[in-house]
Amino acid sequence: MREIKYEEIVKSVKDMILYSATNLPKDAYKAIQDAYDTEKSEVCKAVLKQILENADIAKNEARPLCQDTGLAVFFVKVGEDVKVVGGSLKKAINEGTELGYKEGYLRASTCHWDTRANLKDEVGYNLPAIIHFDIVEGDKIEIEYAAKGGGSENVSRATVFPPAKGRKGIIEYVKQVISDAGPNPCPPLTVGVGIGGTFEKAVISSKHALFRELGSKNSDPVLESMEEELMVLLNNLGIGAMGMGGTNTVLGVHIEKNPCHIASLPVSVNVQCHSSRHMHIKL
Amino acid sequence: MSKTYHLTAPLSEADVVQLKAGDIVYLTGVVYTARDAAHKKLVDLLDEGKELPFDMKGAVIYFVGPTPPKPGDPIGSAGPTTSYRMDSYSPKLINEQGLRGMIGKGKRNQDVIDACVKSKAIYFGATGGAGALLARQIKSAEVIAYPELGPEAIRRLEVVDFPLTVINDTFGADLYKMGRAQYEVFE
Numbered sequence: 116m117r118e119i120k121y122e123e124i125v126k127s128v129k130d131m132i133l134y135s136a137t138n139l140p141k142d143a144y145k146a147i148q149d150a151y152d153t154e155k156s157e158v159c160k161a162v163l164k165q166i167l168e169n170a171d172i173a174k175n176e177a178r179p180l181c182q183d184t185g186l187a188v189f190f191v192k193v194g195e196d197v198k199v200v201g202g203s204l205k206k207a208i209n210e211g212t213e214l215g216y217k218e219g220y221l222r223a224s225t226c227h228w229d230t231r232a233n234l235k236d237e238v239g240y241n242l243p244a245i246i247h248f249d250i251v252e253g254d255k256i257e258i259e260y261a262a263k264g265g266g267s268e269n270v271s272r273a274t275v276f277p278p279a280k281g282r283k284g285i286i287e288y289v290k291q292v293i294s295d296a297g298p299n300p301c302p303p304l305t306v307g308v309g310i311g312g313t314f315e316k317a318v319i320s321s322k323h324a325l326f327r328e329l330g331s332k333n334s335d336p337v338l339e340s341m342e343e344e345l346m347v348l349l350n351n352l353g354i355g356a357m358g359m360g361g362t363n364t365v366l367g368v369h370i371e372k373n374p375c376h377i378a379s380l381p382v383s384v385n386v387q388c389h390s391s392r393h394m395h396i397k398l
Numbered sequence: 399m400s401k402t403y404h405l406t407a408p409l410s411e412a413d414v415v416q417l418k419a420g421d422i423v424y425l426t427g428v429v430y431t432a433r434d435a436a437h438k439k440l441v442d443l444l445d446e447g448k449e450l451p452f453d454m455k456g457a458v459i460y461f462v463g464p465t466p467p468k469p470g471d472p473i474g475s476a477g478p479t480t481s482y483r484m485d486s487y488s489p490k491l492i493n494e495q496g497l498r499g500m501i502g503k504g505k506r507n508q509d510v511i512d513a514c515v516k517s518k519a520i521y522f523g524a525t526g527g528a529g530a531l532l533a534r535q536i537k538s539a540e541v542i543a544y545p546e547l548g549p550e551a552i553r554r555l556e557v558v559d560f561p562l563t564v565i566n567d568t569f570g571a572d573l574y575k576m577g578r579a580q581y582e583v584f585e
Contacts, residue, residue, distance in 0.1 A: 156581060158400070158420065158563065162525050165561070169531035178530040179465045179475040182549075220474055222465045222549055231435060233548050266480045266504070266526065298574050299480050299504035301526035353582030357503060357525055359563065360577015390527040 117194075117254040119398055121201035124256070127396055128211025131260050132187065133219045135392040136179045139170040142329040143305075143366070143391040150303050150356070150363035159361030163303075166356070166389055181390045184221035185262030187212045187244040190323055194253035204256070209244050216241040224265070247319060259326050261393040267304065270296035273318050273383035278375070285310060285382050286345060292384040293349050293365070298358020301388035303366045305329060306349065309383040312373030317381035324369035325387045326395070338370040356389075366391075404559070408456030409498040414520045417564045419571035423522060424559040429458040429501065431553040433479055436544055437487035444490065451543035451552060454491060458499035458522075463549035464539075465529070473539040473555070475529030478503040481521070489513040505574055506566055514566050521566035523573070535560045 139147075144167070151163040173180040189208055199207065216223060223235040225242060234242065245263075272292045276284050289308055309320030333339040345368040355361020366389065375381065400420040405413050407427035417423065430452055432440065443450055461481050465474030481502030488506070491497040492513040499519060503526040514521060524532060536555050543552040565573045 156577070158577065165525045165528050165531055169525075169528040172534070173475075173530040176530065178468075178533065180530060181527045182462065182464050182475040182477050182529040183479070184465060184475075220466045220468050222463065222474075224549075235548075269480065297505055297578070298523075299482065301503065348585075351583035351585070353578045353580065355577060355581060357523060358505075358574050358577070359523070360573070360579070360581050362581055388527055 117197045118200045119197060119256060121199055121207050123398065124199065124204065124207035125211040125214065127398060128208050128258065128260070129215040129218070131258070131394045131396060132212060132215025132221070132262070135260065135262055135394045136184055136219050136221050137173045137177050139173070139180055140391065140393060143389070144170055146329040146366040147303065147389060150366065154356070154361055154363050156355055156359065156361035158359045159356040159363065162356040162359060163363070179219070179221055180392065181264060182222060183224065183264035183266065184216065185264045185392070186224060187216070187241060188261045188263045188322065189244055189246045190249070190259040190326065191246060192249045192251045192257040194251055194255045196254035197256055205246060208246055209239065209242055212244040213240045213242055256398045257396070258398070259393070259395045261326060264388055264390065267300035267386040267388040270300045271385045273314065273321070273381070275314055276380040276382060278378070278380045280380055282341065286341065286348065288382055289345055289384050290348050290352070293386070294352050296386060297354055300386045301390070302354055302358060302364050303356055303389050304364065305366055305387040305391055306345070306368045307385040307387065308368065308370040309385070310370060310372045310381070311375040312381060313376070314381050316373050317383040318385070320371040320373060321383035321385035324371045325385060325391070326393050327369045329367045329391070333370060335372065338372060342368045342370055407458045407499065409458060410456060411518045414498060414518055415568050417520055417567050418569070419564050419567045419573040419576060421564045423562045423564060425458070425562055426558050426560070427556070429460045429555050429557055431460050431462050431555060433461055433463050433550045434483045435547050435550045436552050437484050439544060441487050441490055444494070450495070452554065454495035454497050456496060456498045458501065459497060460555065461500065461502035464533070467539070473533055473536050476533045476536060477529035478524045478526055480504040481506055485510050492519045493517045501562060511566050511570060511572065515568055515570045518568045520564060520568065522562040523565040524560070524562055532560070
């Protein structure tokens with residue numbers, strides 16, 4: 116059984132949070148640059164230029180890209196042949212999150228659902244982290260992290276269709292969700308779509324789809340063609356950068372699928388703003 | 399065609415009636431931060447007949463909850479939050495208290511758009527997710543009310559050439575609708 120020290124996980128998580136808050140990933144930066152190059156609206160071009168300048172300032176001056184430094188979301192794959200020593204894995208991820216958010220002068224955004232009181236003293240600074248665990252073969256721990264802002268989360272939607280709705284129904288639904296969202300989620304967007312499974316499986320898949328590299332191709336040819344079709348349809352909505360009206364509304368559409376129950380077709384759309392802060396490590 | 403203006407806050411009626419949806423404004427002067435929690439407290443004060451913590455006449459409110467400042471900085475990253483959460487409060491502040499400008503991102507409802515027409519106020523958009531860039535234009539920040547709200551406390555900011563786009567003007571126009579109509583492609 117391979118052993119990983121608790122402290123190593125705390126430090127890795129903390130470093131990931133600090134780096135992600137101020138460094139826009141290369142795939143996102145390039146996708147925004149491409150949008151800038153092709154944008155037909157002068158107003159949106161100016162917005163996209165500000166977004167790129169903001170990324171440069173954030174990186175050079177180590178300042179958070181956005182004041183909404185998000186809730187910390189993790190997908191963690193734990194190998195069956197690896198053991199954390201000196202504490203629990205869940206605790207280590209939460210401790211790394213708290214340290215990262217504090218040291219980076221990031222915002223503590225978790226609050227009580229009803230009183231809306233900030234939980235930084237009661238639970239911890241920007242805690243709890245949202246963690247999705249999976250057990251896999253091997254002796255590694257793989258951690259995918261994203262800082263998920265509220266504006267784009269607020270426009271995300273899920274439903275369960277009858278099977279007859281099919282591909283056409285899914286495409287119409289995604290289009291409606293993005294159309295209704297308009298300027299609110301800070302376009303240009305990454306659109307994560309989860310299809311199939313149970314209700315919650317589709318939702319989690321739509322979240323995980325956002326972690327995929329922008330510009331990468333789907334390994335499933337049917338989903339790849341749906342992604343291409345949706346890219347065109349969503350950009351045709353004319354929403355544009357920050358909703359000012361333009362030709363670049365989405366940077367990417369990422370779809371994940373799951374086998375369904377014979378009676379249902381669950382669909383979830385999780386929206387990511389242009390400040391797509393995500394990172395991936397293997398320990 | 400869109401025009402560019404340099405204006406100083408607080409704003410007068412004459413300042414804002416010249417603006418049209420799509421115009422660019424570089425704003426200098428004093429603006430106050432407030433998100434939903436602070437708006438609720440402000441409106442509660444008015445309902446109780448009490449005085450507001452700052453003079454609303456001609457004021458500009460920025461919908462923002464900044465990150466904590468690093469040592470030596472006036473403020474952390476400070477981009478706009480989504481504005482619809484303030485829709486139920488803004489009309490009262492505009493119509494009864496003389497609020498003249500709001501800075502945020504995203505759609506407003508018809509009540510806000512109508513209040514902007516009736517009482518001559520402007521809804522400005524700033525670029526969401528450009529918190530590091532926008533913070534550079536903020537020269538000072540002081541918490542003046544509700545420190546217990548943390549990032550949502552009311553702050554008095556001094557800004558210089560803060561880059562804005564007019565979304566809703568005093569004539570009822572909406573840049574989000576106009577812009578989209580121009581670029582939407584129907585199959």
